[in-house]
Amino acid sequence: MTATARKVCMLGDFGVGKSSLVARFLRNTFDEKYLTTVGVKVDSREVALDDGRSLKLVLWDIAGKNALDALNQNYLRGATGLLLVADGTREATLRTVLGLLMQARSLLPEVRAVLLLNKLDLVERWEVAPSTVAELRHALPVFETSARTGDGVEPAFAELARSLLP
């Protein structure tokens, strides 16, 4: 144990690109099939911050769902951070993830969250309006990311790590 570790859960609707983001950011210890069998896949990565500190993020990639069932609620237990992922090209996924956030906050009142609006590489097809994004930024950190190009991914994880450090 060289760095402090924090449990982070990744929530989002189907097809928003959660697994692609994990593949971009983490080492991918386990196969994707766990997402469809157990409903979760766990990976980890140590994030080094600009101020010299580091934090190990243990990321629970929870299979995409509209709502958290009992099993997923168990998976959330003990999490201190949330990575909320929505597809910028589908505004409905933003509503879903915000619903998931509300549900998670009822279980984890102190949890820190970061919102990732994915598929920045398809920004011309985005349904989420910039005004909506601006409005969201008042409530929580919002990052526009692209799992394909990697844009915004590292800063999003770094921001979450920074918020989780004591």
Added chain:
Amino acid sequence: MAEFERLRALLLDPERQRLDALEAARDGLPQALPAALEAAARGADAERLARALAEPVAGALGSAVREQRQTIVDALFPIIGPAIRKAIAEALRDFTEGFNRALESSLTPRGLRWRLEAWRSGLPYAQVVLRHTLRCRIDHLFLIERETGLVLHHAAAPDLPDLDADAIAGMLTAIGDFVRDSLRLGGGAAGSLASATVGEHLLWVIEGPRANLAAFLRGVPPPALHAQLEQALERLHAELDNPLQGLQAGAADAGAAFAAALDPGALERAAVQPERPGRGPSRPWPLLLALLLPLLLVLVWAAWRGREAQRWQARVQSLGERVRATPGYLLTAVEDIPCREIVLRGARDPDAPPPEGFLAPRPPGCEAAVRFEFQPVLSLAPAIVAARARRLLAPPPRVVVEVDAAARLSLRGAAPAAWIAAARAQAAWVPGVSSVDDADLHASDAARGAARAELARLDGELAGLRVAFAPGGTGADDSAALVAIAERLRRALALAGPAGLQVRAAIHGGNDASGNEAVNAPLRRARAEWLRAALVQAGLPAEALQFATDDALVPPTAAATLPQRSAHVRLILEDADAKP
């Protein structure tokens, strides 16, 4: 009065209002307390609240157990049932495994050895069997925070590659949740994923209040290993007030405590070490000793007797072999009574070494009388024949007497001439001797000199002894001269050996001055032949007597003084080593 009330209100209203508020708060405390406790439990003072409540909660629980036992029983019933079932299942599984192994190993030498080890160590036989048969290795140990699934400590066998411990611990936790949820046990249920098996790999998950211990094993673990892991987990919970906080803060003492408690090698060794209970199963030692001591004495006595018997047989065998190997002995039977008597029967040549020589040196072991019963026999063994020849011939010290395998007696060295003469006469008669070789037997120097001097004297005397013949006669009647000549010749021939010379006699015939040579030559020859025949008739060997060709040997002085119508004898002395 109204002023008084107003004054009192002015003075005491704040106090009254505060008291009213306190009374209201007191009255509402039962309603507010749960919310306050929940807030405190979630807040920063959660630990303080837990410490404050620990004692009253424990006291309340004790009172409830004493006074409302049925309520407690009803509350615990859902927990006790599964716990008992789990314990029984574990015990039955262990019993079945142990019973099977015990049956498999009971009737083999190895099984008997393990039974002896179990008896000596006081351990159950099944445990000894498992300790010897099971091979197990701890590949990984994960101490996992129960709430978050985060790794608090990870230990691995030295030769294993690095892995993402946090991811694995997280997945383990997720799978545990998944299994529990799949079985509809609910988050607070006692059941959990306790073990899983894949081929030779085995996963154990041991749950604790704050952290779980997951062990990845390879092989078949000994039963004690699970208990060791449980104890390690319990120790960690007991020693660390809050291991999670301690580790998250990077506390070195927490990490050191984890590493010390979760050392895979130490846990493996502890699992296979025989447990030494404080009071092992009671053994009837005094009774066993009382039974074993006589048995031990009997065994020692039997071993001693066996060793003595072996030593005795070796002694008898050695004695027989020594007798058989000694020339002059013929051993036909050996009888013995251990540690009392040995009887050797057979035959012995009188010239063989005395049998008492076999008694020394005295061998170790018990005393015993040795009796020899030998009949006399004449041995033809060369050594004994030689000893017999020595006894009969009594050779002087410088004479070597030997007998070879062909029974040929060899006499070598220097000896008095008289002994040599006697030995030559007797040697061939020694029993067992087939031939005699005395070529290297010589008279000693002094004897030889004396013999040669005597020969010279005899030759001188012979030169003066002549047998006279009548004129023209070839026969004589001079018996005195003939006897004297024969006596000296006999003596001279006897001195040949001691003198180391070959002695022959040269016989000369003579004639007077009358007559011519044609008449005298046959006359001389006839007179010499007459003397030779007379000497042969007197017993002298004919081969030692030869005719001289002329009178050259006759000393002139003698020829001048003695009548020439005669015959006489002179000695021819030649070195014995210079034979033609």
